[in-house]
Amino acid sequence: MRKLSYGALAAVAAVCSYKAFQIPYGQYKAEQALPRNEQLALFNPHRPTFTCEIEATKVPPIDAEADAWFREARALEGPDTWEEDRDYKKIVQLTRAAAERRHWKAMLNLASLYLEKRDPPHGARDALALVEEAMRLGIPAAYDRMGTYYSEGVGVPGDATRAFAFWQKAAEMGSPQAMAYLGDKVSATWDSPGDGFWANIPVATKMLECALGQGYGPAAYSLFEMHAWPRVANGNPSGPRTAATKALALQTLQQGIRLGCADCARFLLVEFERPDDLADMLVPYLDKARSERYRVLYDALHWNPDLRLPNLDKILPLPPAQLPQWNGDKKALIEAAKGVTLKRGQAEPGPAPQANGRAHVDAAYDLRPCDDTTTAVAAPCAGYWAPTAPGGPSQLRTHLATLPPGLYRPGEPFDSLYDPAVTGAAPITGLVWRRFITVHRDREAVAPVAVAGIAREIPPAELGLSCAAGMPCPVTGAWQPWLSSGHPAGAALNQPWRQAWVVAGQPFPTPWHGDKHHSIRPN
Incomplete structure (x- = not known):
């Protein structure tokens, strides 16, 4: 006799439950769509192989x-x-x-x-x-x-x-x-x-x-x-x-x-x-x-x-x-x-922020667009959102590009916007809102962050040498592998726990290809 798969068994159990307790069909379908009820393959302890995936490359960008x-x-x-x-x-x-x-x-x-x-x-x-x-x-x-x-x-x-x-x-x-x-x-x-x-x-x-x-x-x-x-x-x-x-x-x-x-x-x-x-x-x-x-x-x-x-x-x-x-x-x-992490100093003054209003951004941060977009009328999550009109006329797209992203609470309705080229027009419909995340203004600096007490903080002045990963270590000290901002593997590699104490003349550890190592505090 053929064995039912895990998914089939779960479906049978769900249908039996639906019939036994007379759950409304709409409610049953909604419950089945919940992530907790996702149909998954049975655990296979004798699988022939396993592919290593890196969690930090799968998660949303961190604000x-x-x-x-x-x-x-x-x-x-x-x-x-x-x-x-x-x-x-x-x-x-x-x-x-x-x-x-x-x-x-x-x-x-x-x-x-x-x-x-x-x-x-x-x-x-x-x-x-x-x-x-x-x-x-x-x-x-x-x-x-x-x-x-x-x-x-x-x-x-x-x-x-x-x-x-x-x-x-x-x-x-x-x-x-x-x-x-x-x-x-x-x-x-x-x-x-x-x-x-x-x-x-x-x-x-x-x-x-x-x-x-x-x-x-x-x-x-x-x-x-x-x-x-x-x-x-x-x-x-x-x-x-x-x-x-x-x-x-x-x-x-x-x-x-x-x-x-x-x-x-x-x-x-x-x-x-x-x-x-x-x-x-x-x-x-x-x-x-x-x-x-x-x-x-x-x-x-x-x-x-x-x-x-x-x-x-x-x-x-x-x-x-x-x-x-x-x-x-x-x-x-x-x-x-x-x-070791670096104490962040005062950020250089940026554009004069609005004292109030959605467009205010803390002076320590800049904004960077991420892949999140929505056509909803309210913000699906907290953060900075900016309107776009991918299918709209160029004049409208140009106008929208001048509007700074605004900060919204979760579920807060987006502001109504009007086309300045059309007098007395109704609010623009069909907008696509794009989310922006905050990034440190000095994001190109070698500055791994950690929870207070987990790492030692030192002044930025103690940041020492830079060296390509393929070179032998020039001076004994604590070295941090680092990738430039925006590199797809940066979130996974630019972590303080990846530091290493390397003796002069030794090769650097190379967890990723193409990274550079920076001396945090040679001594």
Whole structure:
């Protein structure tokens, strides 16, 4: 007998439900069209291959002003502030303002705040609606979140089958969290579906490497285990580990620590002091001094999972490199390993802004058009919108081009506009409104941004050299790979966690082709 596909089974279940409870057909159709009910392929743990997609290239462009609000909200939730002392009213206000401008991370964070009851009466229904709005925008992390909702029964019925289907979709779209989760699930040494794990080492490796390459540190621990105990495709051991596999495992753990993996630091603090097997330990020799430093890093990452330590090799390089001097100051050790961002100075004066009105733009920002357009009579999301008439007469198009973008709230009706060439005419109809996002006026500067406390801020005067990626490093220091504004891979590469401590004469890491490296603070 032929098996029904997952989609067919879901359709049968939906029709049965419709008939049993006499749901109006229109309501049934509307519910089926919701993103939560999207028909997806069944999770396939034994898929033959996996293609690495990069999440940062799939998401909507980030509005710089909204990002500043988002980062301010994240800083207010920092681990240094007790939960009862956090200003959740302001956190919600800032996060919502960023979410209304389609800042995708803020949208998902706002959903979490609703579930945590930080903004009554918003709850699970509003959180689900936010995640679905993000899904409509094609955001991979939103599909990952929907998988979690099905797994935990949040706003939808608990359904492990649909949860795995959504996680698989999210991983295929580029979500590093989904890749890391599924990669770990299929990295086992045998199949045990009842326990939720399978053996598909080639796909597990690709998923975990892709997740780690996007800056998701927790993927490093699962990947390290596969390097440390090599396996063939079906999970069986491939033989004893070698010096090469040990070295790769250590490098993977080190990269995980750079990207916030507390478990990676915990493993190395133990391995350098008291490994389980002295005859087959992963590290080349015991080293209590290194173990002590990894313990400091573990405590810091365990306390603050958002912490990133891209310049780890400055204070704790892997053997055979010697350890630099350290006076025992734990805070100084962590600060030295953090990424570096530049303090933004006062922006150069731009055109005189309007004190009031829609066209006002903060002096720190310029406007840049994005691909969002609408023919609706109201703004579908908050932001700056400008009218266009692609099919209209040239005189009208010229007139509209002189009008600056105006700031609208979500759902706010667009202003009525009149053709100056036609006396007494009715408002122009058939306009296409285009959205503009804010960008920093110094957007060509090498200035990676991070949540306050996650990176060290230094004056712009300390920005040092520039060097093409293919050249050897001219001077030891913290180096930041950078692509010019507007480059399609810029959002993925121009991140503070991609910094690296590079020794003079060494080649630069090259996560992307064609990038340049800039010295942030050579010393």
